[in-house]
Amino acid sequence: xxxxxxxxxxxxxxxxxxxxxxxxxxxxxxxxxxxxxxxxxxxxxxxxxxxxxxxxxxxxxxxxxxxxxxxxxxxxxxxxxxxxxxxxxxxxxxxxxxxxxxxxxxxxxxxxxxxxxxxxxxxxxxxxxxxxxxxxxxxxxxxxxxxxxxxxxxxxxxxxxxxxxxxxxxxxxxxxxxxxxxxxxxxxxxxxxxxxxxxxxxxxxxxxxxxxxxxxxxxxxxxxxxxxxxxxxxxxxxxxxxxxxxxxxxxxxxxxxxxxxxxxxxxxxxxxxxxxxxxxxxxxxxxxxxxxxxxxxxxxxxxxxxxxxxxxxxxxxxxxx
Amino acid sequence: xxxxxxxxxxxxxxxxxxxxxxxxxxxxxxxxxxxxxxxxxxxxxxxxxxxxxxxxxxxxxxxxxxxxxxxxxxxxxxxxxxxxxxxxxxxxxxxxxxxxxxxxxxxxxxxxxxxxxxxxxxxxxxxxxxxxxxxxxxxxxxxxxxxxxxxxxxxxxxxxxxxxxxxxxxxxxxxxxxxxxxxxxxxxxxxxxxxxxxxxxxxxxxxxxxxxxxxxxxxxxxxxxxxxxxxxxxxxxxxxxxxxxxxxxxxxxxxxxxxxxxxxxxxxxxxxxxxxxxxxxxxxxxxxxxxxxxxxxxxxxxxxxxxxxxxxx
Numbered sequence: 101x102x103x104x105x106x107x108x109x110x111x112x113x114x115x116x117x118x119x120x121x122x123x124x125x126x127x128x129x130x131x132x133x134x135x136x137x138x139x140x141x142x143x144x145x146x147x148x149x150x151x152x153x154x155x156x157x158x159x160x161x162x163x164x165x166x167x168x169x170x171x172x173x174x175x176x177x178x179x180x181x182x183x184x185x186x187x188x189x190x191x192x193x194x195x196x197x198x199x200x201x202x203x204x205x206x207x208x209x210x211x212x213x214x215x216x217x218x219x220x221x222x223x224x225x226x227x228x229x230x231x232x233x234x235x236x237x238x239x240x241x242x243x244x245x246x247x248x249x250x251x252x253x254x255x256x257x258x259x260x261x262x263x264x265x266x267x268x269x270x271x272x273x274x275x276x277x278x279x280x281x282x283x284x285x286x287x288x289x290x291x292x293x294x295x296x297x298x299x300x301x302x303x304x305x306x307x308x309x310x311x312x313x314x315x316x317x318x319x320x321x322x323x324x325x326x327x328x329x330x331x332x333x334x335x336x337x338x339x340x341x342x343x344x345x346x347x348x349x350x351x352x353x354x355x356x357x358x359x360x361x362x363x364x365x366x367x368x369x370x371x372x373x374x375x376x377x378x379x380x381x382x383x384x385x386x387x388x389x390x391x392x393x394x395x396x397x398x399x400x401x402x403x404x405x406x407x408x409x410x411x412x413x414x415x416x417x418x419x420x421x
Numbered sequence: 422x423x424x425x426x427x428x429x430x431x432x433x434x435x436x437x438x439x440x441x442x443x444x445x446x447x448x449x450x451x452x453x454x455x456x457x458x459x460x461x462x463x464x465x466x467x468x469x470x471x472x473x474x475x476x477x478x479x480x481x482x483x484x485x486x487x488x489x490x491x492x493x494x495x496x497x498x499x500x501x502x503x504x505x506x507x508x509x510x511x512x513x514x515x516x517x518x519x520x521x522x523x524x525x526x527x528x529x530x531x532x533x534x535x536x537x538x539x540x541x542x543x544x545x546x547x548x549x550x551x552x553x554x555x556x557x558x559x560x561x562x563x564x565x566x567x568x569x570x571x572x573x574x575x576x577x578x579x580x581x582x583x584x585x586x587x588x589x590x591x592x593x594x595x596x597x598x599x600x601x602x603x604x605x606x607x608x609x610x611x612x613x614x615x616x617x618x619x620x621x622x623x624x625x626x627x628x629x630x631x632x633x634x635x636x637x638x639x640x641x642x643x644x645x646x647x648x649x650x651x652x653x654x655x656x657x658x659x660x661x662x663x664x665x666x667x668x669x670x671x672x673x674x675x676x677x678x679x680x681x682x683x684x685x686x687x688x689x690x691x692x693x694x695x696x697x698x699x700x701x702x703x704x705x706x707x708x709x710x711x712x713x714x715x716x717x718x719x720x721x722x723x724x725x726x727x728x729x730x731x732x733x734x
Contacts, residue, residue, distance in 0.1 A: 165631060192637035204628040207647055208727060219636040252726045268636070 105276060105308050106162070107138040111171035113154075113161040117381055127381045131157040133332035133388075134171070136407075141275070144302065144309040146323030146340065148316045148355065152377055154332040155312045156200075159278045162310070163197055164188055176275060193223050193272035200281040202261035206253035212239070212264055213249040216271045225272060235271070241304075242267040243297060259290035266297065276308040284313065295322060317359050320344050325413070328352045331380060331388040334407075336421075338414030348410055348421035350393050387418070395420050429718075433711040437704060441496075444703045445489050448696060454481070455505035455694040479505070492700065501701045506693040512701045515686060522592055523670030523682035529602045530667050534609035539656070541610075542617025546625060547644055557614050564611035570673040573604035577677070590679035601678040605671055609663055616659050620652035627651070653724045661717030665709045 113132040119125040131154040139145050147155045160166045162173055164180065173180040176194055183191060199205040206215055216235045220226060226234050239248060242263045253261055262282060269277055279298065283291040295318065302309060311322045319326055320340045327337040328349065336349040347353045354373045375392045378384055384391050390400040399419055407417045456475050460467040467475075476482045480491060495502065501512035537560075545557030580600060581589040591597045624630065625648055633647045670684030687706075690698040722728045 163635060165634060189637045189639065192635065197632075197635045199628055199632060201628055205632045207629040207633065207651065209650055209725065211726075218633075218638065222637060222639070222642075254727055265632075268632075272636070 103141055104138050105141045105143075105176060106310075107136075107174040108162065109136050109172045109174070111135045111158070111161060111173060112169045113157055113166055114169045129381050130332050130383065131380060132161055135329075135332075135334045137327055137334060137337055139276070139308055139310065141308055142302070142306045143325070144311050144323040146319035146326040147310060147312045147329060148314065148319050148326060149329035150314060150355075150377060152380070153329045154380070155314075155329050156280050157332075158329070159197065159280045159310060159312050163195060163278060165197075190223075193219070193225070194274055195276045195278070196269035196272055196274040197278045197280060198262070198265050198269055198282045201285055202258060202265045203253060205265055206261065206268075208252065208254060211250050211252055212244075215253070215264065216268050219268070219272050223272060238267045238270055239264075241301070242270070243293075257290075258286050259294060262286060262294055263297070266294075266301070270301065270305070273305075274307070276310070278310045278312070280312045281314070282311075283318065284315070291318070298322070316344075316355050328355065331377060331383065333388050333417065335389065335418070336414075336416045338411075338416075342411070342414050348414070348416040349389075349418050350395050350421075351389050389418075426719075429715050433708070433715070436711055437707055440707045441493065441700065441704055442489065444700060445492065446485065448694075448699055449485050449488075451694075453694055455696060458692070458694050459506075492697075496700070496704070501697045504695055504698050506689075506695040506698070512697050515698070516683065516701070516705070519681055519683040519686065520670070522680050523675065523684060524668045525592075526598075526601060526605060526670065526674070526680060526682060527664070527667035529598055530605040530609060531664050533602050534606040534613055534663075535660075537606070538610040538613025539617045542614045543621060543644070543649060545614070545618045546621030546648075549622065554618075557618060561611045561614045564607040564614075567607060569604055569607050569671075570677060572607060573600070573674055573677045576600045576604055590677070592678075592680045597678075601674050601680060604677075605667070605674045609667065612659050612663060613656065616655050617652065620655045621648055624648045624651040650724070654721060657717055657720055657724060661713045661720075662710065665713040669706060669709060 111132055112130070112134055114128045114130040117127040117129045119127060133154075135158060137145065147158065149155050157166065161168050162180075164173075164183075168181055171181070175191075178191070180188075180191075210218070213232070213235050216238060217231060220231050220234065221228075225231075235249060236246060240246065244260060244263050244267065248256070248260075248264075253264060256264065262285075266282075277298075282298070283294050286294060298309070298311075299322070301307060309322070311319060313319045313322075316326070320343070323340050325338060326340050326343045327334050328343070328351065329335065330351050336343065336347070336352045338348075343352060344356060347356055351373075358373075373392050378388070378391060384401070386399075386401040386403055387393070387405055390396050393400065395418075397419070403419070405417045405419045407415045409415050410421060454476075456467055456472050473482070480488060483491070499513060504510050504512055504515060507515065541553075541557040541560055544553035546554075548554055577589050577600065580586050587600050588597050629651075630643060630647050633643045638647070669687065670682040672684040672688045674680070675682040675684040686698060687702050689695075690702055
């Protein structure tokens with residue numbers, strides 16, 4: 101139960117960018133910058149951060165839907181980044197992904213049954229005679245009506261479409277699911293249903309989750325540990341309760357401060373962030389957060405802080421935390 | 422579905438009536454009649470009294486609306502009468518004798534263009550920026566810049582005269598078909614290549630393609646099942662009318678390769694003021710275009726399950 105399922109070591113994903121009328125200026129956009137963390141079987145790691153901080157890219161790079169620029173991913177005891185294309189495809193069933201936009205992620209020409217059946221057929225999951233029943237069983241587990249098999253994805257509501265996406269991922273009996281903003285396209289009322297479904301499934305199948313979200317409250321509800329990303333860097337990672345109650349990194353503090361308070365009369369110390377996230381092409385030297393940080397000193401402009409353990413299993417990349 | 426089909430057929434009928442009426446009256450307004458043209462071509466004046474007799478014989482002395490009604494009454498029975506210009510041949514005979522050649526040429530051209538055009542389009546989209554993309558763009562550019570009649574003559578010069586691989590013309594055996602089909606396919610290949618490429622590139626970036634890869638679907642299956650099938654709608658949109666254009670024959674290609682098709686009749690009918698032939702060709706063209714659009718619309722439903730012909734309740 102407590103064994104490490106996934107480990108990333110110094111994972112980097114950068115994209116070449118050409119600017120200028122003739123594309124004469126070459127840059128590298130570093131979307132994921134030396135990210136290292138590990139995930140145990142049956143555990144959920146939440147990843148939070150604002151738009152463009154590289155959390156989705158990190159998910160896609162772990163899946164190897166993007167090829168990592170450097171670094172290593174170890175998954176289920178194998179070096180995931182060293183697998184050849186064919187081997188990777190065969191191992192894909194172990195690691196599946198749930199996408200943000202449920203409808204766009206489903207082939208509009210395929211019925212629900214075809215969507216779920218296709219990966220089973222490719223990987224030979226279950227005996228072929230049982231597959232059709234298996235599709236119905238998975239749909240039932242994910243809370244879909246039994247008459248949905250012959251309908252097309254666009255005929256369903258957003259919540260149901262995401263249930264189809266989850267059913268599709270489960271069809272391969274994976275060990276780990278990467279949930280990339282699985283509820284951010286949904287109504288608030290439906291969000292809770294999907295989140296509860298994901299938690300039930302985790303218990304039932306002993307799944308590990310990487311739960312990517314920009315909403316720290318949702319992430320805390322889902323995860324045992326939370327990682328906070330800023331400009332491609334994992335700036336803080338630790339147990340959820342600790343992150344929420346005693347955040348160490350100034351960026352994490354600001355994120356938690358930004359969570360809306362349900363009781364309007366309650367005063368809270370507001371310390372909002374000023375400015376925008378710097379472009380990942382033109383990164384500030386030193387600590388990536390220094391232009392927006394209220395703790396900023398000269399040292400932050402020169403030296404990128406290393407990750408250090410401030411309490412058990414709680415790591416922060418800040419000189420002053 | 423049946424309702425939809427019937428209402429579309431009624432629409433085609435309406436279009437036919439409108440087109441026939443407009444064409445008929447325009448044709449009569451244009452100065453000069455069929456017998457003037459014959460006189461000019463024979464280099465002699467036909468005396469007025471002979472012309473009057475001819476007009477009475479062919480019913481051209483009656484008021485124009487009456488002529489129209491008589492024409493339509495016969496046309497419904499597919500009786501378009503005799504050609505004014507090709508003496509001794511009925512319009513129906515001309516179509517029966519010549520059109521099969523054009524249909525055959527058109528279908529072969531369509532088949533060839535689908536294989537080459539869509540093939541090059543798929544290759545270009547799947548290897549964007551690499552040599553298959555440049556090859557596809559190169560071929561498309563060639564098709565755009567090269568007039569088909571020049572290309573036809575070049576093909577004859579190189580493959581028929583210099584190399585002697587194929588005959589210069591005729592239509593008797595499959596080896597006669599090769600050069601005309603290639604020459605005729607410039608436009609279709611161009612259009613299919615460009616549309617396939619751009620439509621595939623659209624689907625290529627879709628989220629469901631990413632999902633398919635995440636599911637571990639092999640790349641070949643991703644290309645043909647998830648990307649290509651979702652790119653078919655725009656290809657169908659240009660492909661339907663293209664087929665209609667191809668099966669009515671080609672004036673240039675048929676003339677250059679001595680194919681006894683119907684292409685030249687479409688062009689010469691107007692010069693010759695061959696009233697029955699003008700009407701027949703126009704109506705046939707209208708019917709073909711209407712039917713291909715209808716078939717194209719029905720095929721959309723086959724290609725994309727989101728298309729439905731039911732009325733929203």
